[in-house]
Amino acid sequence: MPPPTVLVGIVGKTNVGKTTFFTAATLIDAKIENRPFVTISPNVGMAYVRKRCAHVELGLPSCDPKNSICLSGYRFVPVKLYDVAGLIKGAHRGRGLGNKFMDDLRQADVLLHIVDMAGETDEEGNPVRPGYYDPLEEIESIEYEIDEWFYGTVARDWPRFSREIDALPWDEVVSRIAKRVSGLSIRREHVVRALREARLENTRPSSWRGEELRLFTKKLRETAKPLVIVANKMDIPEAEDNFRRVCSALKDGREIVPVSSLYELALRRAARSGLISYIPGDGDFQVVDEARLTARQRTALERIREFMKRHGGTGVQEALNRAVFDVLGMVLVYPVENASRFSDRHGNVLPDAYIVKEGTTALELAEMIHTELAKGFIAAHVVNRDKRVGADYRVSDGDVIRIISATARG
Ligand SMILES: Nc1nc2c(ncn2[C@@H]2O[C@H](COP(=O)(O)OP(=O)(O)O)[C@@H](O)[C@H]2O)c(=O)[nH]1
Ligand SMILES: [Mg+2]
Secondary structure (H helix, E strand, O other), X not given: OOOOOOEEEXXXXXXXXXXXXXXXXXXXXXXEOOEEOOEEEOOEEEEEXXXXXXXXXXXXXXXXXXXXXXXXXXXXXXXXXXXXXXXXXXXXXXXXXXXXXXXXXXXXXXXXXXXXXXXXXXXXXXXXXXXXOOHHHHHHHHXXXXXXXXXXXXXXXXXXXXXXHOOOOHHHHHHHHHHHHHHHOOOHHHHHHHHHHOOOOOOOHHHOOHHHHXXXXXXXXXXXXXXXXXXEOXXXXXXXXXXXXXXXXXXXXOOEEEOOHHHHHHHHHHHHOOOEEOOOOOOOXXXXXXXXXXXXXXXXXXXXXXXXXXXXXXXXXXXXXXXXXXXXXXXEEEEEOEOOOOEOOOOOEOOOOEXXXXXXXXXXXXXXXXXXXXXXXXXXEEHHHOEEEOOOOEOOXXXXXXXXXXXXXX
């Protein structure tokens, strides 16, 4: 089975730009395998992470992507994006769309927390003048809601549960906790890490004090639902000061990306209507035909270009890339069947790019390509480095890999 699609959840208050971000990120003028893309439902769609395509690294003129897209030498690989219901204070107690929100959140691998960096929405999401509301408070309060919900779900009925597992061997304790939280897309490895970070390894769960249980669930949330802060509306002048202030207040290495979703949406729409050429994630764009622009469009595009010069782009692509590659620690690998042509059996060059966890082994990759391939696993050929490796080889980013198998088809 191919690797599961990464699920990215967009969270935040009302009116901060969640839907604008979602619409921009899912608007792409290309097709995968003849499927036009595609909003799965009003709030679920396909967005893409972007990396330099392996065909460029290999010095090939082009490639034939199947599960992804190649634009101007950049490979765009789909991830699922959720526009989660707006979150308000008290959501973890079921206020507003709280329950719907928490339900969407359950499935996500990583969260983009959209924050109105201009501070033009108050804590309930009502519009106010720019600079009025403190985005730092917004960051804290939304995280608090998510953490509280997590705590409420994980810690429910803890005294009884912990007594049940207390006498089991530690390994079994971990498994039972993992099983208990599996409905939140939390895996065993998350539990192991959270227990280590909370310094609760090899302790008896029923002896945990209240604050230890809280620390564990907090670490678990950070591990299983990590957040990237999207500092949105950076095109509004008031946002600059706020951004600097927030960055220096968040000294604990948290990911924060300056973004203008509004500008990204404008660029993607202009590209779709043929006014400009723009590759999502680029630091600039080209006007196709100056004569076709109205004066207003020209001014707007100039303003966008200024912004992109200052920030290196609009930030939308950067936020997605950071969430998937940096925060989740994923890499791109390209399985091939024919090593001399870098292709599948039909001659398609670099047809698939898989998003996999860094450290995935060659054998695990074989399983993702085809179970049969894994059964007869002999070795793997890292084609781009012309290296033969064994089953426990850990893939690294950009690997082009052929599995050599006794049960290889064809
Ligand atoms: N200036 C500016 N406005 C934005 C940006 N993103 C969203 N908006 C505006 O903020 C308002 C709320 O946006 P929306 O996407 O509906 O927010 P949601 O409620 O979080 O989904 C709309 O008027 C958007 O045009 C941005 O990056 N810059
Ligand atoms: Mg919305």
